[in-house]
Amino acid sequence: MKVITTLTRPGVAHPMTVCIDRLIGVFAELGFSVAQGPEIETEYYNFDALNIPADHPARDMWDTFWLKELAEDGSRRLLRTHTSPVQIRHMKEHDAPYKIIAPGKVYRHEATDATHEAQFYQIEGLWIARDVSLADLRGVLLHVFKKLLGEDADIRFRPTYFPFVEPGVEIDVKFRGKWLEVMGAGMVHPKVLENCGVDPKTHQGFAFGGGIDRLLMLLYNVPDVRMLYSGDPRFVENC
Amino acid sequence: MLYSKKILQTYIAEPLPKDEELVERISLYAFEVEGVEERGGDSVFDISVLPNRAHDCLSHRGMAREIATVLNVALTDAAQPYAALEASTDDALLSVTVDSPAACPRYSAVRIQGVKVGPSPAWLVESLAAIGQRSINNVVDATNYILNTLGQPLHAFDVSKMAGSHIHVRFANEGEKITLLSGDEVTLTSDALCIADGTSNALLGIAGIKGGTAAQVDVETTDIILESANFASSGIRKIARPYNLLTDAAKRFEQGLTPELAHEGLAACAKLILELAGGNVCAGVDVYPEPQSQKHITVSAEACNKVLGTQLSVEELESIVRRRGWKYEVTGNTLTIAVPKERLDLESEIDIIDDVGQLYGFGNIEARPQTVVGGEVAYPAANTIRAALMSLGFSEVYTYAFRNEGNVEVANPIASDKAFLRSTLVTGVTESLEKGLVYADEVCRTSAAYFEIDTVFLPEGERLALAFGARDTTKKQTLARGLMQQAQDALANLGVAVQGDTQVVEVLLDASWSETISTAPHFDTDEQRVFAPFSPYPSIIRDIALFAPSAGIEEEIAARIVSAAPELVRSVRLFDVFTKPDEARTSYAFRLVLQAFDRTLTEADAAAAMEPITLALTQAGYEIR
Numbered sequence: 001m002k003v004i005t006t007l008t009r010p011g012v013a014h015p016m017t018v019c020i021d022r023l024i025g026v027f028a029e030l031g032f033s034v035a036q037g038p039e040i041e042t043e044y045y046n047f048d049a050l051n052i053p054a055d056h057p058a059r060d061m062w063d064t065f066w067l068k069e070l071a072e073d074g075s076r077r078l079l080r081t082h083t084s085p086v087q088i089r090h091m092k093e094h095d096a097p098y099k100i101i102a103p104g105k106v107y108r109h110e111a112t113d114a115t116h117e118a119q120f121y122q123i124e125g126l127w128i129a130r131d132v133s134l135a136d137l138r139g140v141l142l143h144v145f146k147k148l149l150g151e152d153a154d155i156r157f158r159p160t161y162f163p164f165v166e167p168g169v170e171i172d173v174k175f176r177g178k179w180l181e182v183m184g185a186g187m188v189h190p191k192v193l194e195n196c197g198v199d200p201k202t203h204q205g206f207a208f209g210g211g212i213d214r215l216l217m218l219l220y221n222v223p224d225v226r227m228l229y230s231g232d233p234r235f236v237e238n239c
Numbered sequence: 240m241l242y243s244k245k246i247l248q249t250y251i252a253e254p255l256p257k258d259e260e261l262v263e264r265i266s267l268y269a270f271e272v273e274g275v276e277e278r279g280g281d282s283v284f285d286i287s288v289l290p291n292r293a294h295d296c297l298s299h300r301g302m303a304r305e306i307a308t309v310l311n312v313a314l315t316d317a318a319q320p321y322a323a324l325e326a327s328t329d330d331a332l333l334s335v336t337v338d339s340p341a342a343c344p345r346y347s348a349v350r351i352q353g354v355k356v357g358p359s360p361a362w363l364v365e366s367l368a369a370i371g372q373r374s375i376n377n378v379v380d381a382t383n384y385i386l387n388t389l390g391q392p393l394h395a396f397d398v399s400k401m402a403g404s405h406i407h408v409r410f411a412n413e414g415e416k417i418t419l420l421s422g423d424e425v426t427l428t429s430d431a432l433c434i435a436d437g438t439s440n441a442l443l444g445i446a447g448i449k450g451g452t453a454a455q456v457d458v459e460t461t462d463i464i465l466e467s468a469n470f471a472s473s474g475i476r477k478i479a480r481p482y483n484l485l486t487d488a489a490k491r492f493e494q495g496l497t498p499e500l501a502h503e504g505l506a507a508c509a510k511l512i513l514e515l516a517g518g519n520v521c522a523g524v525d526v527y528p529e530p531q532s533q534k535h536i537t538v539s540a541e542a543c544n545k546v547l548g549t550q551l552s553v554e555e556l557e558s559i560v561r562r563r564g565w566k567y568e569v570t571g572n573t574l575t576i577a578v579p580k581e582r583l584d585l586e587s588e589i590d591i592i593d594d595v596g597q598l599y600g601f602g603n604i605e606a607r608p609q610t611v612v613g614g615e616v617a618y619p620a621a622n623t624i625r626a627a628l629m630s631l632g633f634s635e636v637y638t639y640a641f642r643n644e645g646n647v648e649v650a651n652p653i654a655s656d657k658a659f660l661r662s663t664l665v666t667g668v669t670e671s672l673e674k675g676l677v678y679a680d681e682v683c684r685t686s687a688a689y690f691e692i693d694t695v696f697l698p699e700g701e702r703l704a705l706a707f708g709a710r711d712t713t714k715k716q717t718l719a720r721g722l723m724q725q726a727q728d729a730l731a732n733l734g735v736a737v738q739g740d741t742q743v744v745e746v747l748l749d750a751s752w753s754e755t756i757s758t759a760p761h762f763d764t765d766e767q768r769v770f771a772p773f774s775p776y777p778s779i780i781r782d783i784a785l786f787a788p789s790a791g792i793e794e795e796i797a798a799r800i801v802s803a804a805p806e807l808v809r810s811v812r813l814f815d816v817f818t819k820p821d822e823a824r825t826s827y828a829f830r831l832v833l834q835a836f837d838r839t840l841t842e843a844d845a846a847a848a849m850e851p852i853t854l855a856l857t858q859a860g861y862e863i864r
Contacts, residue, residue: 001801001804001808001809001810001811002683002771002812003812004683004810004811004812004813005793005797005813006813007813007814007815007816008632009632010630010631011628011629011631011632011633011635011689012634012635013629013634013635013762014635014636014637015768015770016637017622017625017635017762018762018763018768019763020619021619021622021761021762021763022763024617024755024761025618025763028612028616028617029611030609030610030612031610033617033755034617036754038700039694039701040647040660040696040700040701055476056290057290057293057494058290061289065649065650065652066649066651067647067648067649067650068648068649068650069647069648079660105640107640109651109653110653111653118641118653118657119639119641133545133546133548133607134546134547134548134596134601134604135547135548135549135604135605135606136548136607136609138548138604138605138606138607139606139607139608139609140609143609143611156267156602157604158266158267158602159267159268159269159270159593159596159601161289161290161291161292163290166592166593167546167547167592167593167596167597167601168593169601170271187546187589189589190587190589204545219767220768220769220770221769221770222770223770229637229638229639230638230639231636231667231668231670231671231689233634233671233674233675233682233687233689234674234678234681234682236635236636237684238682238771238772238773239769239770239771
């Protein structure tokens, strides 16, 4: 039961705004700053620079929205399918070391249902320096998830494959006694570093990417992801 | 891919653990297991094999080898490589011409005469059924069985339906047609590599993808050519996808397969066909002009430790490499590994390190403690705008980027009315306002006031925009207009100039608003908000107004209402309070929203719900108006 005893009261922020702020705050504790990138991307930044060439089976791992109008140079444009292109942009525009997160909207050509939407939010992370390893990835994510989900939270790594990291891992997080898949991660592939003008012989590190929506739904007890973008006031006012 | 535990077991020397344990070991050290199903005494595992391991693990033998490595158990003889089939070459009986070795690195085949095509034995029918495959006849089933166990696609042609016994691997002529085994007729381009009858030039199949009806094996067949070949991945992918022919064979070739597997597949399949259908091998051919070379990769323990964050010694590295069954040489602190030919994914040192890490167990890598830094945090600058509007009572919405109009068009929309990226936030906010008015009482607001800050897509590019609006239930919209004026003033103070007298106003924000700054407020307080589900059924509003002797006791009165109120009361909101100057009493007005989750409420329900409330308030000494 909602009880309101003031004649006026402030409006509320959307839970996604709150979640993103929370993530920014927790990662800032470990020295991560925020980077951003455009939602309309080039095929190069979204795929090729990330070691996902056209005509390669790995391309099937992402269902892409393509735009009708080509870029000025005749290349294809798309809506970014992940926040990973921001890594590429950041590395090309700055010198190493890098310690950034990049929350942002991404798009996937998927049928929508209670747990799938065509637009959703991801958060990307990148830490490249002289000797950043998977042990650091574990340390960072353990700190972050304990802050977000409580001291009982735990994480585990499982082997997987993404063309832009090697080794690649799936990260599960233990929340309320259950293991849940939350993000993919791994050591940035030397080819990707080279594509960005970073020498893999002197620099290395990890990248991670995960959806924020599922985490939000867990924390806020939201049953259907489509509520987040419906604009229905009953959603945000009831949170 | 589906894997039968029974078939996997034939390759592994020790009994496999129980399903649950096996799933866990595979998931933590090798692949993601999507599910396990019990099927007539067998367990069928659905294991996700991603593109980097499609080369060697899209087969029961390949997966069994990986599982044996993970469990650290030995393999059976069945898992050992097959020796090449002994078959004499005889051009008169069987010959092959390959136009493009680049497109077809290897073409091996045997001719088997005197086969009797018929139904397959029960064990084969069951094995195929377990992994979701239909039985067709003994010859076709044999090729299917070898595809699923060794990972080598094979195809059988009926020689009596051919003009001779010469196979010509050539590209199709532009526009050339073929009727596939499925019955579909396909028109090909000159990109499509085909298997043709070298004598009549007729097409017998699309290479590595699907066979045609021309030389189809049926119950009359007695004389076959069994093909075991290798086709370049890009050529396969170019044809299989656009033609929607991603067959089991195509899936393997398009992800890359070692040509070294072809002779094993041929030997194993020929043997099986002879067993099931009789006959004898009268000729063989192997066109393999450039055999795959042996690759070597050097790895050091130091390099492994640097990436994984471990402290492996050279000896520990060696033991992991030995578990994988790789041949290697040690030079000081480095190992030079002879890369198994089926492992097309192992290209450089980092790939070896990944395999080492997997077997070591990524779960065994300890966390390196991180340093917590203090200092200011930079939050989104737009939060300043959010905070200003929220303090006036505007709440934030997020709406869809896909609309049925806009400047930027999507080539492959998910729906015809979602073919554009929005060029304005006004549509979305307007829809929220409309809903906000309908549900105002349910969300405990006097008026609807909403805003959105997000990307809009204009001809010149993406821009961050702000749209906000207010509406109230009165005709004159006085409350709403007041809110809009306050909002415009607040925004002007922040340097955001807003024009417009409409219900929803939009403004494009400067690039600086997209940045993060240390002076921006943030909304992640400690309080954990939880979503309260709302009912789809209509609500009933009941207002209750009363006089109380004192001012400032709204909370106390509300508490009494709450403790007397039944479940049906979803909210209690103070909407009016005044003390007349010359009176010693204060008037309080509360709005109650009654709603059920399972039905529409009736007047009787409302009356029944209000009774205990009015009773409690009267007993507390308040005068109900």
